[in-house]
Amino acid sequence: MKNTIQQYKPFLLFLGKFALTYLLLTFLYQSYLGQFDVKKAETDGFTKIVASQTEFLLQLVDNNSYTMPHLKEPSVKLFYHGKYIARIIEGCNAVSVMILFVAFVVAFTGKLKNTILFILIGLFVIHLLNIFRIALLSIALYHYPNLEHLLHGVVFPLFIYGVVFFLWVIWVNKYSSYASTTPSK
Structure with missing residues (x-):
């Protein structure tokens, strides 16, 4: 049993860091959302910011x-x-995607400075691309309303998750501890 645990220690550490970070950030986010009364149609502040920034972009x-x-x-x-x-709802603000992104980066630990910097840059990139995603989706829905399911349900989620996956690949291959211990070919 001890040998098995030792053999899978890197995976178990990854899994533990990921789960702990994900659960902590999700708990904090849910606590934040709990401040708003859904029955009174109160929208959280971050969703309002995303809507406002999308409006600005569309007005261009x-x-x-x-x-x-x-x-x-x-x-x-x-x-x-x-x-x-x-309508822009809480799920459109990409916070859940950001939480997933952060949990993965933390799970594949790197140097503290690199980790913090990469997380901040990644969150900014995800937020910015999410604004563009919503704006482009709105324009596409205006011109092709019959493609709503394909655009909203497939193309644009694929876009945002594709960007997150790309950021993860960069993190793992360039900045994580794993990247520094893997020999180059």
Whole structure:
């Protein structure tokens, strides 16, 4: 048994760090969300920021793009060319994706400075690309409303998760402890 544990120690450490980080960040995020009353259609602040930044980006393309609070549910209505296109809900703010990203980077530990810097840069990249993702999705839905399921359910999630996967590959191969201990070919 001891030999088995020793043999799988790197994997078990990875799994433990990942689970602990993921659960801690998820707990903190859920505690944050708990401050908002869903029954009163209160939208969390970060989702409002994402909606506002998406509105700004869309206004660069069309002056008749705007957002407004949804009165019956905790979301923000998004209008493009003056037409109600979508609602931005808590799940659109990419925080759950960010939590997953951070947990993975922490699990594949690297030098503390590199880890913190990579996490901060990665969170910024994910946030920025999420804003572009929502804006592009809104434009696409305006022009191709019949493709909503494909665009919202497949193409754009693939985009955001693809970016996160790419960041993970960079982290593991360039900055994690694993990268420094693996011989180069």
